[in-house]
Amino acid sequence: MNEKSLIFPADEYRNRITGLxxxxxxxxxxxxxxxxxxxxxxxxxxxxxxxESPARPWFVVVPASGDPVAVIPAIGLMLMERxxxxxxxxxxxxxxxxxxxSLLAETLTGLVPAAGRIGIPMGxxxxxxxxxxxxxxxQDHIAPRQIVDGTAAVYRVREVxxxxxxxxxxxxxxxxxxxxxxxxxxxxxxxxxxxxxxxFQVALLQEGAEWVSYVAGGAEQGGYGDVISPAHDRPLxxxxxxxxxxxxxxxxxxxxxxxxFAIGRAADDVRRAHxxxxxxxxxxxxxxxPGMLACELHRIMTDDLQRRGAAPGGGRLGHGLGLTLTxxxxxxxxxxxxxxxxxxxxxxPSVEIAPGRIMVHEENIVLRTHGPELLSRRAPSELPExxx
Amino acid sequence: MNEKSLIFPADEYRNRITGLxxxxxxxxxxxxxxxxxxxxxxxxxxxxxxxESPARPWFVVVPASGDPVAVIPAIGLMLMERxxxxxxxxxxxxxxxxxxxSLLAETLTGLVPAAGRIGIPMGxxxxxxxxxxxxxxxQDHIAPRQIVDGTAAVYRVREVxxxxxxxxxxxxxxxxxxxxxxxxxxxxxxxxxxxxxxxFQVALLQEGAEWVSYVAGGAEQGGYGDVISPAHDRPLxxxxxxxxxxxxxxxxxxxxxxxxFAIGRAADDVRRAHxxxxxxxxxxxxxxxPGMLACELHRIMTDDLQRRGAAPGGGRLGHGLGLTLTxxxxxxxxxxxxxxxxxxxxxxPSVEIAPGRIMVHEENIVLRTHGPELLSRRAPSELPExxx
Numbered sequence: 001m002n003e004k005s006l007i008f009p010a011d012e013y014r015n016r017i018t019g020l021x022x023x024x025x026x027x028x029x030x031x032x033x034x035x036x037x038x039x040x041x042x043x044x045x046x047x048x049x050x051x052e053s054p055a056r057p058w059f060v061v062v063p064a065s066g067d068p069v070a071v072i073p074a075i076g077l078m079l080m081e082r083x084x085x086x087x088x089x090x091x092x093x094x095x096x097x098x099x100x101x102s103l104l105a106e107t108l109t110g111l112v113p114a115a116g117r118i119g120i121p122m123g124x125x126x127x128x129x130x131x132x133x134x135x136x137x138x139q140d141h142i143a144p145r146q147i148v149d150g151t152a153a154v155y156r157v158r159e160v161x162x163x164x165x166x167x168x169x170x171x172x173x174x175x176x177x178x179x180x181x182x183x184x185x186x187x188x189x190x191x192x193x194x195x196x197x198x199x200f201q202v203a204l205l206q207e208g209a210e211w212v213s214y215v216a217g218g219a220e221q222g223g224y225g226d227v228i229s230p231a232h233d234r235p236l237x238x239x240x241x242x243x244x245x246x247x248x249x250x251x252x253x254x255x256x257x258x259x260x261f262a263i264g265r266a267a268d269d270v271r272r273a274h275x276x277x278x279x280x281x282x283x284x285x286x287x288x289x290p291g292m293l294a295c296e297l298h299r300i301m302t303d304d305l306q307r308r309g310a311a312p313g314g315g316r317l318g319h320g321l322g323l324t325l326t327x328x329x330x331x332x333x334x335x336x337x338x339x340x341x342x343x344x345x346x347x348x349p350s351v352e353i354a355p356g357r358i359m360v361h362e363e364n365i366v367l368r369t370h371g372p373e374l375l376s377r378r379a380p381s382e383l384p385e386x387x388x
Numbered sequence: 389m390n391e392k393s394l395i396f397p398a399d400e401y402r403n404r405i406t407g408l409x410x411x412x413x414x415x416x417x418x419x420x421x422x423x424x425x426x427x428x429x430x431x432x433x434x435x436x437x438x439x440e441s442p443a444r445p446w447f448v449v450v451p452a453s454g455d456p457v458a459v460i461p462a463i464g465l466m467l468m469e470r471x472x473x474x475x476x477x478x479x480x481x482x483x484x485x486x487x488x489x490s491l492l493a494e495t496l497t498g499l500v501p502a503a504g505r506i507g508i509p510m511g512x513x514x515x516x517x518x519x520x521x522x523x524x525x526x527q528d529h530i531a532p533r534q535i536v537d538g539t540a541a542v543y544r545v546r547e548v549x550x551x552x553x554x555x556x557x558x559x560x561x562x563x564x565x566x567x568x569x570x571x572x573x574x575x576x577x578x579x580x581x582x583x584x585x586x587x588f589q590v591a592l593l594q595e596g597a598e599w600v601s602y603v604a605g606g607a608e609q610g611g612y613g614d615v616i617s618p619a620h621d622r623p624l625x626x627x628x629x630x631x632x633x634x635x636x637x638x639x640x641x642x643x644x645x646x647x648x649f650a651i652g653r654a655a656d657d658v659r660r661a662h663x664x665x666x667x668x669x670x671x672x673x674x675x676x677x678p679g680m681l682a683c684e685l686h687r688i689m690t691d692d693l694q695r696r697g698a699a700p701g702g703g704r705l706g707h708g709l710g711l712t713l714t715x716x717x718x719x720x721x722x723x724x725x726x727x728x729x730x731x732x733x734x735x736x737p738s739v740e741i742a743p744g745r746i747m748v749h750e751e752n753i754v755l756r757t758h759g760p761e762l763l764s765r766r767a768p769s770e771l772p773e774x775x776x
Contacts, residue, residue: 036442050616052602052635053714054424055513055707075703078614078744092702094718096512122520124484125443132510133537135520149521198593201600205586210618212589214440215599226466228438230598247440314480315463319443326441330482 006045007251010084012164013045016157020062023153030116031108032062032150035129038323039121042158043068045083046076047252049211056093057130059104063111071104101134105141112145119150125328126151155328159320160342166366168253169322169344170375171208173364176248177377178207180259184386187242189263193219194231196242204248213254214247214325222267223357227258238264241359242386247325256321256346257362257376262385273353274383276310277361280349281379285365285372294335301331301349313350313358321346321364343367344375394433395639398472400552401433404545408450411541418504419496420450420538423517426711427509430546431456433471434464435640437599444481445518447492451499459492489522493529500533507538513716514539543716547708548730554754556641557710557732558763559596561752564636565765566595568647572774575630577651581607582619584630592636601642602635602713610655611745615646626652629747630774635713644709644734645750645764650773661741662771664698665749668737673753673760682723689719689737701738701746709734709752731755732763 020043024032034040035058037051043060051058059071070085073093080088089107091100112118120128128135139147161169179200186199196219201212217231218224219242227245236242245258260274283304288297298317305312316335320327321344329337331348339345345367350360361379365372408431412420422428423446425439431448439446447459458473461481468476477495479488500506508516516523527535549557567588574587584607589600605619606612607630615633624630633646648662671692676685686705693700704723708715709732717725719736727733733755738748749767753760 047618048616049602049604049618052712054515054712055704055714055716055718057515075614075616079617082617092720094512094704094720094723096722096724099512120520124482124487124519126519127442127445127515127517128520129515131512131514132508132516132523133539151521194598197598202590202593205589210582210585211603212599214437216437226463228436228463229467229470230435230437316443316482324440324442326443328443330443332480332482334484335482336484 006083007047008045008164012162013043013084015162016042017062017068019157020153021065023156024062024064024119027119027150027153028117029119029148029150029153030064030112031118032153033108033118033120034060034062036127039154041252042323044070044080044085046080048079057100057134059100061107061111069107069111071100071107073100099134101137101141105138108142108145114144117146117148118142119148119153121151121154122149123151158323159328160340161322161344161366165253165322166344168251169255169364172248172250172253172255173257173375175204175208175250176246176255176257179203179246180244183244183259183261184384187236187261187386189237189388190235192233192235194233196236197231200244200246204246209248209250211249212246213249215244217242217244217258219263220357222270223273223353223359225356225358227360236263239267241270243360245362252323254321254323254325255364255376256325257364258360259379260359260361260383262383264385264387266383266385269353270359271383273310273351273359274361276305276308276351277349277359278379278381279308280304281347281361281363284347288339288367288372290339290341290367290369292339294329294331294337294339295333297339298331298333305349305351311352313352313360315350317350318346318348320344339367341367341369394471395435396433396552400550401431401472403550404430405450405456407545408541409453411544412450412452412507415507415538415541416505417507417536417538417541418452418500419506420541421496421506421508422448422450424515427542429640430711432458432468432473434468436467445488445522447488449495449499457495457499459488459495461488487522489525489529493526496530496533502532505534505536506530507536507541509539509542510537511539546711547716548728549710549732549754553641553710554732556639557643557752560636560638560641560643561645561763563592563596563638564634564643564645567591567634568632571632571647571649572772575624575649575774577625577776578623580621580623582621584624585619588632588634592634597636597638599637600634601637603632605630605632605646607651608745610658611661611741611747613744613746615748624651627655629658631748633750640711642709642711642713643752643764644713645752646748647767648747648749648771650771652773652775654771654773657741658747659771661698661739661747662749664693664696664739665737665747666767666769667696668692669735669749669751672735676727676755676760678727678729678755678757680727682717682719682725682727683721685727686719686721693737693739699740701740701748703738704736705738706734706736708732727755729755729757
């Protein structure tokens with residue numbers, strides 16, 4: 001038996017379902033159809049790395065009232081039975097003739113009246129994890145029921161984390177804190193960046209991560225070029241600015257923050273960039289309050305960097321965090337999402353040190369009534385230098 | 389500069405595009421629209437773990453003739469510029485008003501005549517990695533051009549691996565071989581399974597994996613219950629059968645195979661189960677030839693297990709492998725896909741030792757003219773026992 005598969009007591013999941021059903025009522029939804037690892041885990045506690053295989057779709061249906069129904073491949077039955085879900089319907093997947101479509105259609109038509117509307121997340125930052133051809137077939141099978149936009153119902157609930165969830169994310173952040181403390185042990189002059197990436201993942205596992213879904217970073221002279229490229233094999237050398245960023249996972253919850261290091265003495269412009277990022281983060285920590293909009297926080301950080309003579313980087317300056325490495329909202333000029341109490345967020349200002357050389361700086365927080373509470377341990381105010 | 393981002397010489401990608409365009413001509417497709425990490429990597433060489441963030445869609449358009457066009461978030465520009473793609477169009481994502489839809493529509497209408505058809509993978513084992521609402525908007529924008537099923541065009545090309553790809557998968561398999569050799573070092577009596585999972589991931593990284601996208605397994609008395617549950621914290625004890633399965637990644641290519649171990653002396657039924665799985669795999673290795681159907685290989689393994697008095701497990705008994713942990717086809721009773729020369733496949737028979745206790749056994753192969761060539765090092769014929 002696997003005592004860990006539930007992660008939370010059943011009441012945590014019941015509260016989530018109640019919250020979803022409240023939003024569903026507002027949107028006149030007779031059911032929600034969920035397909036992604038995060039949404040399935042959120043509603044059921046079903047946690048597995050098996051999602052890595054694209055072979056099979058998995059479905060959870062949340063009715064307007066009552067408990068959710070899992071419609072899943074038979075290979076997941078034993079694990080789902082250890083979750084709090086009572087109604088589990090399975091088929092032998094992958095089936096080229098009918099890969100769960102008729103079973104799912106039967107489930108939906110049994111729960112939703114003919115005039116009813118079924119919501120799916122279909123907005124920004126979402127996707128539907130099932131074949132498009134099967135989705136079209138499903139729509140035919142369940143007509144005249146309509147599939148409509150259920151994004152808001154899911155997002156407004158999932159974006160506010162419970163204390164139990166916040167505790168999980170804090171734990172994952174502390175794993176990354178401990179791994180970052182060890183970076184000077186292996187990120188030494190002469191170590192290839194690709195080896196540093198490996199050693200960092202090893203450190204995360206040794207410090208308590210269950211898996212490491214994301215490691216990124218860079219190391220180049222006087223600042224890195226981007227933050228998404230795979231690691232190069234060039235040895236670290238004096239003058240490099242090394243950044244490591246991680247989304248480690250424990251009990252299904254992510255952290256997402258980075259740390260910067262100078263290899264040898266940091267140049268003046270590099271130290272100034274780090275100081276500006278640190279100060280802009282301090283400003284965000286001091287001023288962010290529930291009720292602000294995502295675009296307002298973007299402006300606060302951008303203005304602060306500019307006041308300090310730094311050139312703010314493009315792209316978003318932070319985002320939601322929790323069941324995936326990144327969640328909505330996004331701190332961009334155009335995102336008008338309200339920042340709410342209980343949201344877990346990243347603050348991620350970036351600056352351009354010179355053309356093609358950037359620096360980013362990231363912390364994880366939970367937004368409380370009176371402002372942010374750090375979940376990551378605050379980065380040092382001075383850029384750490386790794387000598388000799 | 390990051391010299392590794394291309395992975396293969398540009399000719400490798402050009403050959404792939406030529407192959408896709410040949411299939412597109414058969415299906416009367418004016419373009420292919422690709423959205424998944426595997427399809428984007430396959431056509432461009434763009435390799436990053438940044439896909440872990442669900443925030444942004446990424447698009448590659450393969451026209452009926454000429455080079456592909458990348459339509460991507462600006463954050464990916466620098467990395468895509470190091471790939472072989474010349475035509476890269478970017479927008480600032482995520483954008484809640486227009487997250488690349490109009491740029492993508494403009495690209496498609498520029499490449500495909502009004503009466504043309506645009507294929508997307510929409511069949512079994514596929515999904516579309518973009519918001520459904522944006523997909524509906526895109527269809528409006530590009531009308532009267534139609535979006536149709538392009539699954540076969542993509543699958544028929546991707547499923548036959550080049551020698552360069554086979555070499556990559558062989559290398560990843562050898563990383564896992566080396567890590568499996570070290571299992572007896574850490575999977576000792578008294579070690580919690582969750583720690584064994586961590587140590588195994590560390591071993592994979594130390595032996596050369598760049599990241600570890602998948603680790604699964606189980607350890608229970610006389611056989612495990614399933615193969616997808618997270619690791620429990622119970623210490624290994626005499627009588628446990630331990631299975632570890634991994635999809636490690638190097639240069640973007642996966643392995644996917646498992647190994648079994650007895651903790652202490654293996655019981656007779658456990659040894660018999662392992663022997664039956666080993667023999668069924670031998671039978672598959674000896675008889676599999678290009679031109680067979682996936683369902684025929686399923687029957688060969690099932691019949692062989694039954695002849696030996698073993699109870700074949702449900703579910704598929706192997707599948708394709710390469711750019712993702714699992715690819716089509718699936719060795720099930722209903723999959724009539726033709727097994728072709730150059731396919732990389734897993735052979736994965738399973739048996740039920742007793743109700744609720746199973747054993748699985750997996751090897752990775754490439755199918756040659758005269759039969760399978762192993763990419764994983766063949767498992768030992770006798771179940772290894774980890775003593776004391």
